[in-house]
Amino acid sequence: QQTLAKDASKKRCYDFLNMTSRSFAAVIQELDDQLRDAVCLFYLVLRGLDTIEDDMTLDLDRKVELLRSFDQIIYKKGWTFTENGPNEKDRALLVHFDVVIDEFLRLKPEFQSVIANITKLMGNGMADYATGEHRENTSIATIKDFDLYCHYVAGLVGYGLSDLFAASGLESEELAKDKALSNSMGLFLQKTNIIRDYREDLDDGRQFWPREIWGKYADNFSDFIKPENKLKAQHCLSNMVLNVLNDVPQVLTYLSKLKNQSVFNFCAIPQVMAISTLALVFNNLDIYQRNIKIRKGEAVKLILDSTDMDNVVAIFRQYVFEISRKNEATDPNFMEISMAIGRIEQWI
Ligand SMILES: O=C(O)CO[C@@H](C(=O)O)[C@@H](OCCCCCc1ccc2ccccc2c1)C(=O)NCCCCCc1ccc2ccccc2c1
Ligand SMILES: [Mg+2]
Numbered sequence: 001q002q003t004l005a006k007d008a009s010k011k012r013c014y015d016f017l018n019m020t021s022r023s024f025a026a027v028i029q030e031l032d033d034q035l036r037d038a039v040c041l042f043y044l045v046l047r048g049l050d051t052i053e054d055d056m057t058l059d060l061d062r063k064v065e066l067l068r069s070f071d072q073i074i075y076k077k078g079w080t081f082t083e084n085g086p087n088e089k090d091r092a093l094l095v096h097f098d099v100v101i102d103e104f105l106r107l108k109p110e111f112q113s114v115i116a117n118i119t120k121l122m123g124n125g126m127a128d129y130a131t132g133e134h135r136e137n138t139s140i141a142t143i144k145d146f147d148l149y150c151h152y153v154a155g156l157v158g159y160g161l162s163d164l165f166a167a168s169g170l171e172s173e174e175l176a177k178d179k180a181l182s183n184s185m186g187l188f189l190q191k192t193n194i195i196r197d198y199r200e201d202l203d204d205g206r207q208f209w210p211r212e213i214w215g216k217y218a219d220n221f222s223d224f225i226k227p228e229n230k231l232k233a234q235h236c237l238s239n240m241v242l243n244v245l246n247d248v249p250q251v252l253t254y255l256s257k258l259k260n261q262s263v264f265n266f267c268a269i270p271q272v273m274a275i276s277t278l279a280l281v282f283n284n285l286d287i288y289q290r291n292i293k294i295r296k297g298e299a300v301k302l303i304l305d306s307t308d309m310d311n312v313v314a315i316f317r318q319y320v321f322e323i324s325r326k327n328e329a330t331d332p333n334f335m336e337i338s339m340a341i342g343r344i345e346q347w348i
């Protein structure tokens, strides 16, 4: 009887995974037995934390209290949360969070401590940011603030994944020690999404592009949606893409150090999707009007091709070449982008 109940609650966790993530559910479920459950629960715990962070209808003091204590909440059997607004997309995850906690508490202790440590760091980072000087529209001032915020919400995920890979024995300890490489794995994904999500975030009253960049091209963050600012909008966008390109060499270095096939696929596929998205958004002013996504057919081809390092390098080379072809000599960022591409080509 016990095993039936345990299997049912584990199955529900995978249902929550498939419900809350288009891009990660499939690759997480392909991981080898030693890692699959730990990474699934790592995802669900952090998605639960992010569902608190993302909810703009929550009272700020209440939000901060939850963010800073989430690393203790995950040890409280039976805990659930029903205060999210009705439109919060992953609200159901927290309404049934007791199921996630039950499964989290069944993980090996070393997996639990990796997840709890990252949850504590991320929750406090999110809270510091939510109560910072720009709390009204979550705006980000400098490129340094941009890197710090993305470190909190995504770089730390890279830290935790590398630690889980090492704890499972499927990957080396030294990979987990090289924090800069793990950090870049998160920053590349998060920053690419932040560029792609300009319009969605603007409409939600959030702005994640650093003022140090966009402030060179406009007085207000929303100016870029106006047709008369087309050229400024294009140059601001290429400046953002330039900032993200700088993480590519470290992403390729991280991937080249992986030994386990299922871990390689899990790590490579989101990065390949991101470089494809980056090439799609480069000099593409549609991002100021709507959320653009790579076509389903292209995504399927990328997933099937991303199983070994040579193919992944070839895919990166293809998209970096596409960006260099679209790079315009009249763009003030033209030279910097050419040099960033040069640094990537030394690698590939
Ligand atoms: O609300 C949304 O749907 C999007 O939220 C974004 C936001 O609010 O900024 C934002 O929320 C960030 C805070 C919660 C992080 C949740 C997460 C994501 C992916 C994971 C993958 C595996 C294991 C655990 C994971 C945890 C978000 O989901 N951004 C997507 C990019 C985050 C990438 C994280 C990451 C970092 C390094 C990686 C290395 C290898 C493979 C996957 C990796 C994945
Ligand atoms: Mg989110």
Ligand SMILES: [Mg+2]
Pocket (backbone or CB within 6 Å): 050, 053, 054, 153
């Ligand atoms: Mg968030």
